[in-house]
Amino acid sequence: MNKWLEKPWVIRVVALILSVLLFVVVAFDENVYDNDDGFELPFGNTNETQTLEDVPVQTMIDQDKYVVSGVPETVKVSLQGSVSLVTSTSLQRNFDVFVDLEDQGTGTHIVPLEYSGIADGLNVYVEPQEVEVTIEERASQEFNVTIDTVNRDRVEAGYEVANVYADPEQVTVTSSKSIVDKIAIVKAFVDVSGFSESQTIDNVPVKVYDNQGNELNVRIDPPTVDVSVDMKNPNKNVPISIETEGELPEDVRVTSMELETEEVQVFAAESYLEQLEEIATEPLDLSEISESGTIEVPLSIPSDVRKVSSETVNVNVEVEIIEEETLEDVTIEYEDEVDELSVSFTEPDTNSMNITMRGFPSELSEVAEEDLQLTIDIEDLAPGEHQLPVELITPEDISEEIEFELEYEQVTVDIEQEE
Numbered sequence: 001m002n003k004w005l006e007k008p009w010v011i012r013v014v015a016l017i018l019s020v021l022l023f024v025v026v027a028f029d030e031n032v033y034d035n036d037d038g039f040e041l042p043f044g045n046t047n048e049t050q051t052l053e054d055v056p057v058q059t060m061i062d063q064d065k066y067v068v069s070g071v072p073e074t075v076k077v078s079l080q081g082s083v084s085l086v087t088s089t090s091l092q093r094n095f096d097v098f099v100d101l102e103d104q105g106t107g108t109h110i111v112p113l114e115y116s117g118i119a120d121g122l123n124v125y126v127e128p129q130e131v132e133v134t135i136e137e138r139a140s141q142e143f144n145v146t147i148d149t150v151n152r153d154r155v156e157a158g159y160e161v162a163n164v165y166a167d168p169e170q171v172t173v174t175s176s177k178s179i180v181d182k183i184a185i186v187k188a189f190v191d192v193s194g195f196s197e198s199q200t201i202d203n204v205p206v207k208v209y210d211n212q213g214n215e216l217n218v219r220i221d222p223p224t225v226d227v228s229v230d231m232k233n234p235n236k237n238v239p240i241s242i243e244t245e246g247e248l249p250e251d252v253r254v255t256s257m258e259l260e261t262e263e264v265q266v267f268a269a270e271s272y273l274e275q276l277e278e279i280a281t282e283p284l285d286l287s288e289i290s291e292s293g294t295i296e297v298p299l300s301i302p303s304d305v306r307k308v309s310s311e312t313v314n315v316n317v318e319v320e321i322i323e324e325e326t327l328e329d330v331t332i333e334y335e336d337e338v339d340e341l342s343v344s345f346t347e348p349d350t351n352s353m354n355i356t357m358r359g360f361p362s363e364l365s366e367v368a369e370e371d372l373q374l375t376i377d378i379e380d381l382a383p384g385e386h387q388l389p390v391e392l393i394t395p396e397d398i399s400e401e402i403e404f405e406l407e408y409e410q411v412t413v414d415i416e417q418e419e
Contacts, residue, residue, distance in 0.1 A: 049080040050090045057113065058098040061135070066106070067176040070133035071099055075113060081122035089118060097126060101135060108134045136176035143186040144170055145206060147227055150189055155231070156196035158267035158307035162232040164190065166225040171206055175218040183218075184211035190227050200228045236273040237263045240299070240313055245283035251322040252290060253360050258316045264299065265309035272304045279305075281313060292318045320360045327355045332374045332390060332411065343378060346385065347412040355392070359402035367402065371395050376411060383417045 054074040061068060075097055079086045089095065095117035104111070112130045147164040155161065166188060173183060188204045203224040208216045240259055248254065264279050281297045289295075295315045301308055329352040334343065345351050355372060357364055373393040378386070389410045 047080070048083045048086045049078060050086050051076055051078045052090055052093070055093070055097050058096055059101060060098050061101040061104075063138075065138055066101075067136050067138045067179075068101060068133055069136070069176070070108075070131055072128075072131060076127040077115070078125040078127070079118070079122050080125075081119075085119055085122055089122060099131065099133065101133065104135055106135045106137060108132060136178060138174060139177040139180040140172055140174040141180050141183070142170045142172050143183065143208075145225055146185055146187045148187050148189050149229070150191045151193040154193040156194060158235065159196050159231050159233045160269060160306070161192055161195070161229060163230040164227060166204075166227055168222070168225060171225070172221045173208055173218050174221065175216070179216055179218060182210040183208055183216065185209050186220075188225055188227060190229060192229060195229060195231055196233075198228070198230045200226055202226050233267055234270045234273055235265050235267045236276065237265050238276055239263055239278045241278050241280045242297075242315060243280045243283045243300070244286050246285045246287035248286045248289060248319075252319050253322075254286075254289070254317060254319050255362065256316075256318040260294075260314040260316060261310065264313070266305055267307040268305045279308070281315070284315065289317060289319060291321075320362060322359060323361055323364065325357045325364050327357065327369050327372065329353075330355050330369060330372060330374055332376060334376045334378050341383065342416050344414045344416070345411055346414050348408060353390070353407040353411075355407070356405040357402055358405070359399065363399040363402055367398060371398065372404075374406070376413070378413065378415065381415055383415045385412060385414050387412050 053076055055077045056074055057072055059068050059071050077097060079089055095115060097113060097115045099111050099113060101109070101111065110130055110132050113126045113128065115124055115126060118124055145166040145168075147166055149161055149164055152161055171186060173180060173186065186206060186208050188206050190201055190204060204227045205224055206220050206222075208218050208220065210216055239262060242257060242259065266273065266276060266279060268276070279302075280300045282300050284295065284297055293316075295317060296312050297315050298312050299308060299310070301311065329350075331352045332345075353374065355374070357367060371394065375391050375393060376388040377391075378388070387410050390406055390408060392404055392406060394404070
């Protein structure tokens, strides 16, 4: 059998038979509805219906002079007829659906949807069958393109958008005159999140809006622009000031409080930097200072500042703590203007005592023993034993904060008549 099928004349005969059968079927399908003699064909009914969705609609009008609204972009087309014609037409879609407005003037019209390129043997139904359209004169106008930078507050810290501009700066907008008259702004949007350097964004779409913010469906030429974004990072070095709060412990005094870094670089808007004179620290709590050392203090960064070169600063604090110092055997002096009298100390039994000074070391260091004078007043005293208060005399330039404590508040002296 295989050898028989391999003969060329057999293959030609089979091909010829198949071609004749195909021709008979097609001829039968095309004439099945033209048979009016009541004879029932042996192949049965070959009628078929198909509905094609999203068939584009063309508008027949001078596009350079008029703008048409109301024409749907697509319609549904139902085809009814023989299987072969319906199938081939639906697959090839080599037909057109259109509205013919060539003879219509400006205004609103109800017009039918027409078609061409479909075989006469098919029944055609277009949905919708007619539409209401408005014809207006076409208008064109040039508009400047405004660039709207989105997320300006999300650029890289320390940077800001200096300038933006479009290339080209103008576009031509074409639509009906009534639509063109509604145009309020022509705009392109650029998201600058994370920007830290100048750059150009190509092919940014251009949008057209009315004064209500509604986007208008118009023709824009060109439809995109290239947007250049210039970035800058304005900054300024400003001095740092130390803020404090609270009170020092009673026995502690700060002798110096110095910043390791006296200035900080501040990044902010130029208008803000012009009036910025200093950056303060967060308040340093004095009540927690008990010894000398270095304290790291955060800077109080205003909300208008985008970035600072350092968010903290080291403060070197030097303190001194109240100490006690004792001057030993300071002589008690008195004026001896009485002849033939002798003075002796009985309690204590010496004419000197200790003086205890309490104060800050820097002040105590300025006090010498010779600066202090202990005196008693024996003037006009008769012979005998007397208890006398001891007076401490200090120089006028000694700090009033130094406390002095005498070993004895009073002494006992014995005054005798000399023989």
